[in-house]
Amino acid sequence: MRENFLQKERIAMVTYMIDNVASGKVLDVPNHSAENGIRIDQWSDNGGANQQWELADAGNGLVHILNLENKKALRVRGAQVANGAAVEQWDANGDPSQLWKVSDGGRGMVKIFSALGGNKVLDIPGGGSTNGLGAQIWDDVNVASEHWALIMTNVKLVNAGSGKVMDLPGFNTADGTVIAQWEDNGGANQRWRFYPVDAGVYTIQNMASGKFLDLGPGATDGPAIVQQPMRTSAMSQRWVLKDGGGGTKCIVNMAAAAPIHSNHASKDNGSLLCLYSSGGAADPTTTWNLL
Structure with a gap:
């Protein structure tokens, strides 16, 4: 069937x-x-x-x-x-x-x-x-x-806790640029593509830089979220969309089994994104609306 x-x-x-x-x-x-x-x-x-x-x-x-x-x-x-x-x-x-x-x-x-x-x-x-x-x-x-x-294309990712969107600061194309949150301005640096690689598993590409979400060095609350060129077999570039409740999704890294959230649950523009060190539990800072 x-x-x-x-x-x-x-x-x-x-x-x-x-x-x-x-x-x-x-x-x-x-x-x-x-x-x-x-x-x-x-x-x-x-x-x-x-x-x-x-x-x-x-x-x-x-x-x-x-x-x-x-x-x-x-x-x-x-x-x-x-x-x-x-x-x-x-x-x-x-x-x-x-x-x-x-x-x-x-x-x-x-x-x-x-x-x-x-x-x-x-x-x-x-x-x-x-x-x-x-x-x-x-x-x-x-x-x-x-x-x-x-x-999925032209996706805007809005954090349920902060109301801010996932943002590539300054349209930076450099490898390793840390991803942040910012108020929505409609820019291509705030829009993303989700390429399916398996059931419920995606690579996530920024539409301005063409680079993909990956894990970087540790931040205060966990590994930073950065952009890197596509690495086909890298589990750190694979993301699982899990139900976050209320129509939201947790974006969970396959390598670390932890979701993306705003560092220290900040609502400030420019706050850097990282993995939630407490693991996979859903709360507003780890859930996103895909629009």
């Missing part, structure tokens, strides 16, 4: 890039079009709103997949169930051709099943990597072209 991704992983307030495992390209609305019937393709990640998607709950474990830029819904053209049927955008209207079930595909990846039935999933033809290759549905045969990474 396929496990419903929505029951355990989806975070309602964030948007996603939908990245094909075979091609490494993301779902894209060609040329930022708002026209009904435009076929959805894949393209290299460029950070555009035409490559960002909302998963809107449609009930019964189903979702609408809505483009962030134009609010059009992903649908199967003509409500077909044949292999190779094109996937396009259309005004959201609740038709079954616009409904999808996002299911666990293993190792943090997902499969996206059409609600039309026939065991059809969202697919890139042949797993090709060409920009502009159109999306389709195909029988679920468990190949890489049918697996997707849902990458």
Whole structure:
């Protein structure tokens, strides 16, 4: 039985890039079009709103997949169930051709099943990597072209205790820069991407520097949170999202088994972030709203 991704992983307030495992390209609305019937393709990640998607709950474990830029819904053209049927955008209207079930595909990846039935999933033809290759549905045969990474993007992390957001001070690109908190100013240095690497496990990238959250030297209350280049096998760069209550999350480091919090529970701008030395217990200083 396929496990419903929505029951355990989806975070309602964030948007996603939908990245094909075979091609490494993301779902894209060609040329930022708002026209009904435009076929959805894949393209290299460029950070555009035409490559960002909302998963809107449609009930019964189903979702609408809505483009962030134009609010059009992903649908199967003509409500077909044949292999190779094109996937396009259309005004959201609740038709079954616009409904999808996002299911666990293993190792943090997902499969996206059409609600039309026939065991059809969202697919890139042949797993090709060409920009502009159109999306389709195909029988679920468990190949890489049918697996997707849902990458949370433009995420604002708001500490439940301080009300401040996770911030890369001064847009600093230097390795080892210590991460702090600051009032929200909308800057890219305060926005983050979450790349799934396993079920519930992510690497977290700053959208200004392109560097990833990691552990640094000890601070007053525990190891400092710093940015470093991607290190593929480093457990110190892997983070688990655990329920913090009230819709919040604890961001727990896999290497240290402890969550991020504001040093000394400070509410001041510029207060440095570190690991909570008391371990994994949730309190407002260790919980975050993902927005």
